[in-house]
Amino acid sequence: MSKTTKKQDALDYHAQGRPGKIEVIPTKPTSTQRDLTLAYSPGVADPCLEISNQKEDVYKYTAKGNLVAVISNGTAVLGLGNIGPEAGKPVMEGKGLLFKIFADIDVFDLELNVNDVDGFVNIVKALEPTFGGINLEDIKAPECFEIERRLKEEMNIPVMHDDQHGTAIISAAALLNACELQHKKLEDCKIVVNGAGAAAISCTRLYISLGADKNKVVMLDRNGVIRNDREELNALKKEFATDSDVFTLEEAIKNADVFIGLSSADVLSADMLQSMAPNPIVFAMANPNPEIDYELAIATRSDIIMATGRSDYPNQVNNVLGFPYIFRGALDVRATAINEEMKIAAVRAIADLAKLPVPESVNLAYNSRNLRFGKDYIIPKPVDNRLITIVAPAVAKAAIDSGVAKFIITDWEAYEDELKKRLGLENKIMRNVSDKAKSAPKRVVFAEADHYKILKAAQIVKEEGIAIPILLGDKKVINSIIQESALDLEGVEIINPEEEKELTEKFAQYLYTKRQRRGITLTDARKYMRDRTYFGASMVQFGNADALISGLTRNYATTVKPALQIIDTMEGVNRVAGMYMMITKKGPVFMADTTINVNPTAEELVDITVLVNNAVKQFNVQPKIALLSYSNFGSNDGAIPQKVRDAVNILHTKHPDIVVDGDLQANFALNENLLNENFPFSKLAGGVANTLVFPNLESGNMAYKLLQELGEAQAIGPILLGMNKPVHILQLGSSVREIVDVVTIAVVDVQEKELSRNDN
Numbered sequence: 001m002s003k004t005t006k007k008q009d010a011l012d013y014h015a016q017g018r019p020g021k022i023e024v025i026p027t028k029p030t031s032t033q034r035d036l037t038l039a040y041s042p043g044v045a046d047p048c049l050e051i052s053n054q055k056e057d058v059y060k061y062t063a064k065g066n067l068v069a070v071i072s073n074g075t076a077v078l079g080l081g082n083i084g085p086e087a088g089k090p091v092m093e094g095k096g097l098l099f100k101i102f103a104d105i106d107v108f109d110l111e112l113n114v115n116d117v118d119g120f121v122n123i124v125k126a127l128e129p130t131f132g133g134i135n136l137e138d139i140k141a142p143e144c145f146e147i148e149r150r151l152k153e154e155m156n157i158p159v160m161h162d163d164q165h166g167t168a169i170i171s172a173a174a175l176l177n178a179c180e181l182q183h184k185k186l187e188d189c190k191i192v193v194n195g196a197g198a199a200a201i202s203c204t205r206l207y208i209s210l211g212a213d214k215n216k217v218v219m220l221d222r223n224g225v226i227r228n229d230r231e232e233l234n235a236l237k238k239e240f241a242t243d244s245d246v247f248t249l250e251e252a253i254k255n256a257d258v259f260i261g262l263s264s265a266d267v268l269s270a271d272m273l274q275s276m277a278p279n280p281i282v283f284a285m286a287n288p289n290p291e292i293d294y295e296l297a298i299a300t301r302s303d304i305i306m307a308t309g310r311s312d313y314p315n316q317v318n319n320v321l322g323f324p325y326i327f328r329g330a331l332d333v334r335a336t337a338i339n340e341e342m343k344i345a346a347v348r349a350i351a352d353l354a355k356l357p358v359p360e361s362v363n364l365a366y367n368s369r370n371l372r373f374g375k376d377y378i379i380p381k382p383v384d385n386r387l388i389t390i391v392a393p394a395v396a397k398a399a400i401d402s403g404v405a406k407f408i409i410t411d412w413e414a415y416e417d418e419l420k421k422r423l424g425l426e427n428k429i430m431r432n433v434s435d436k437a438k439s440a441p442k443r444v445v446f447a448e449a450d451h452y453k454i455l456k457a458a459q460i461v462k463e464e465g466i467a468i469p470i471l472l473g474d475k476k477v478i479n480s481i482i483q484e485s486a487l488d489l490e491g492v493e494i495i496n497p498e499e500e501k502e503l504t505e506k507f508a509q510y511l512y513t514k515r516q517r518r519g520i521t522l523t524d525a526r527k528y529m530r531d532r533t534y535f536g537a538s539m540v541q542f543g544n545a546d547a548l549i550s551g552l553t554r555n556y557a558t559t560v561k562p563a564l565q566i567i568d569t570m571e572g573v574n575r576v577a578g579m580y581m582m583i584t585k586k587g588p589v590f591m592a593d594t595t596i597n598v599n600p601t602a603e604e605l606v607d608i609t610v611l612v613n614n615a616v617k618q619f620n621v622q623p624k625i626a627l628l629s630y631s632n633f634g635s636n637d638g639a640i641p642q643k644v645r646d647a648v649n650i651l652h653t654k655h656p657d658i659v660v661d662g663d664l665q666a667n668f669a670l671n672e673n674l675l676n677e678n679f680p681f682s683k684l685a686g687g688v689a690n691t692l693v694f695p696n697l698e699s700g701n702m703a704y705k706l707l708q709e710l711g712e713a714q715a716i717g718p719i720l721l722g723m724n725k726p727v728h729i730l731q732l733g734s735s736v737r738e739i740v741d742v743v744t745i746a747v748v749d750v751q752e753k754e755l756s757r758n759d760n
């Protein structure tokens, strides 16, 4: 059992609820009799006949093109050995789960009760009509080599034995990077490979094709070094037999540069590790427990680069980084095989990705502040969602270039969008907003710059060219966080309001003049200016900055107050409101008011709707607004539906250009069929609403939070509407990504406000 998870937890995880880890879910509507008629007899006969006329249409009308079989006979399950097909099923279900979550590939796991090569090959061959690809898994050597060779030869869909090639690709990428970091040349490295099975042999072959010297490789199995004088060796082992004068691991490992473990747990001792060459590279990849314990290895050699197959230590070298994306790329071009060119393309793509800056989501997932290319980060993390958009296209391109693709991708940008969509990463709106921000970055002042998340967000917006950050706070404190977290904020202006006596006095005088008849004395105003949100808002008011970001550490109401006291609302606007852009599976939906107006009157709802209408247009979206209630067009007489109806009446009279209707229930507003069938007269009929205005703060606030938690929608905001100058208040505890999004919106807000001033 692994050291960080308890046996009972693992058993419970698998047994609780629906036993196992996967289920089958229909992808088409099934709710009406008509749906069933189409899904099954008689409707199903039509696609059947189309396919019978044109076999390739099976990709058009069935799930084949996205379906991979994970097939095992349970003869080499992880490092647990030949435990049989049933016992191997949890691993195969696990692979299915990883295929789905990392690459949106559907998997049937098939555990076969057959050990002989012919029997196995015959069964798998017969499955070709069902699947787009075959992932062979945990089948022991040497049979796995013959099985894979024959299936590749006899089948016309991609077949890959993952323990061989998945592992080879990933460990080769890690090895190239580790050599670079340890200043070793692969061709000069003395490499000891412990294990001579499926993974070990294929990994070694790939290292050699990437430049490793076969004469410097020593391979071992259970009986020790694979030597030419051993008579019982099979042909595969013979390929790596040596004449050198070493017999045991202890002897072979002396002065080795690299140890590759693909055997079983705890075979490499601390003494053996001590005897390796300076700056050794140790990949102890046996699962679940490595050839040497991670802690022991790093305690033994401080000059080591150490990797295991496990997720709970740095440098997880595990084929999970490869198989989802290799198959994704292969399926998307309907490759007939996974060839050497595709494998090498995957190696290079994965190795190069490790050298790029790490996304914040990955840092967060590993509770780390600044993962970066180095001894403890030689290879990307499995949760890095750039893997799909980098590795899959690299594999697909190589398949096309090497002539094994039946479908040619020409628009690579569209393909990347499609890949992002598969993982729900597609967010075109935000990408457009971000591009717009980058076209003319603005000065954004951060009131809470003595906070890691703010500094990290400032670094990101600076690096990406979205904004020019200005940091407010104690310089010493800010610089120490920057140093501690290895952030790069060189050249960024830091202002400590306490040192800015003149500016503070000017701002205080302004606040006093503005609010002297609202209970603020000059003494109060001077005191308030010590608060960085007051100071930052004043900077924006006086043009020392273009936008203010605050609110990470304090509640919304407290933070919005200084902004409202210092910065006026836009001309002709009576109030401010808060809006969220929710990125849902069905696309973006704008929601207001979610943060400010507790119980707006009908007139106030009108103001909010006008504000929202203008704001949504800034995102290049044509607003279609539903004013929500618990009733549809007068179906209920309550005070709230009445208020909403009154607001809609005013809007229709005074703002006929706005596409708005209500009162409407949320499901009617968002469902075209329901709306068309029941309310064809509605101004929204023929489509759905993309903007929802709520009758009060409680419904708006609860709705967006429910959508965020249960609907897994991404909430971007809050976006403060109606201010004369851009001030954006974060939600308490926002993530770095949320802060970056709000800054991006703030920059575009500045641009839009400048534009409308120039127009006037």
Ligand SMILES: NC(=O)C1=CN([C@@H]2O[C@H](COP(=O)(O)OP(=O)(O)OC[C@H]3O[C@@H](n4cnc5c(N)ncnc54)[C@H](OP(=O)(O)O)[C@@H]3O)[C@@H](O)[C@H]2O)C=CC1
Pocket (backbone or CB within 6 Å): 075, 076, 077, 078, 079, 080, 138, 139, 140, 141, 162, 163, 164, 167, 194, 195, 196, 197, 198, 199, 200, 220, 221, 222, 223, 261, 262, 263, 264, 267, 285, 286, 287, 288, 308, 309, 317, 318, 319, 320
């Ligand atoms: N991190 C990763 O991504 C991956 C890790 N692995 C791990 O690699 C290991 C091997 O898997 P796989 O190749 O599929 O299995 P195989 O059964 O095909 O091969 C196992 C090999 O390990 C050798 N071996 C076992 N124990 C020892 C030992 N004490 N000393 C030396 N050699 C030993 C066997 O020797 P013999 O030939 O004499 O029986 C055999 O050559 C497993 O632990 C597996 O979990 C595998 C794939 C991916």
Ligand SMILES: CC(=O)C(=O)O
Pocket (backbone or CB within 6 Å): 077, 078, 079, 138, 162, 163, 286, 287, 309, 318, 319, 320
């Ligand atoms: C990771 C894997 O495939 C194995 O250990 O067998």
Ligand SMILES: [Mg+2]
Pocket (backbone or CB within 6 Å): 078, 137, 138, 162, 163
């Ligand atoms: Mg395996």
